[in-house]
Amino acid sequence: MGQSSAVRRLPAVDRGTGEIVQLELLDRESFQQGEVRERPVLPGVRYDWQPYAGRHVNVAKSLMRKVWHKDSGYRQNDRDIFGFYVAHSPERAEPLRMTFKEIAQTLGIRPDTVARSVGRLHAGGLLLEAEKVGRMKFYRINPRAAFDGSASDQTRAVRDARYPVVPAPKAPPGPRKKEAV
Template identity: 85%
Template sequence: MTQRSVARRMPAVDRGTGEMVQLELLGTDSFQQEGAQDRPVLPVARYDWQPHPGRHVNVAKTLMRKVWHKDSGYRQNDRDIFGFYVAHSPERAEPLRMTFKEIAQTLGIRPDTVARSVGRLHAGGLLLEAEKVGRMKFYRINPRAAFDGSASEQARAVQDARYPVVPAPKAVPGSRKKEVS
């Protein structure tokens, strides 16, 4: 008769904090839950990878592959601006409160280039308008494309978010200013 090992299913992620649980494959007696000697408690490991610790973002890989494809309709500047939003946006569904001028200075490009790219990303649903202060609009990342927060927060955030579009929508006729000759 063969001996079967009994494996206990333990959660790999603490759903409350989003922290990964360190999995112990060989078993150990050093981590025990109070009052239950047969159920080990494993230490929580943060997403603090060295040398660049910090928060991590869930990104829709299939969508991103489409956006980064040469036939996506999105330009290199659009992809750079979207990457900037992913890297600099606050947690959850908060907007990035930076002006196009500030973004342009950080990236070393012109503010009107940022404005055009944000317009394309917004038309395609990758960026959503989050708030307006006077004439200034602030955008947030569509949580269907990328999200910085727990899975349950993301599930709530996508309820009112539209689906991003690839290829990028064409410019509306007549939206560009005519050049003076």
């Protein structure tokens, strides 16, 4: 029978420092000599390149190309709002807990513009309603469009996520204003 060898498993990513651990399967000396010996662990390499350190998001490029196309049905404000959600959402499938007013102040636009864009993005499945507190709704990014987390977390997150659509569907009509008598 074959020889059994003890395999020492090391984490591939140091989540505390944001470093990827370099793995060396066969170094030249042990390959040439035909022996296996204890190898030192190489220093980690940062995956959050400077000067913009931080987490990175997995984005569906083919979907984003469709959304950013001039014939997508999504407007520039919609794309800005979606980009805001991608950049500001917490990890995994957590909702962005910011009001439309807070988002509007950050982007320098009106809260009703944010509300209309979120409505179109929700109708198209790019944003999903995640929770409701009173009358306030909080949305999360559809994990089929973009995800901040591990591949296994994303696999679990997409189980209940619908497929985003392009071109943008029409947002449901809002409440009608009362006519003056």
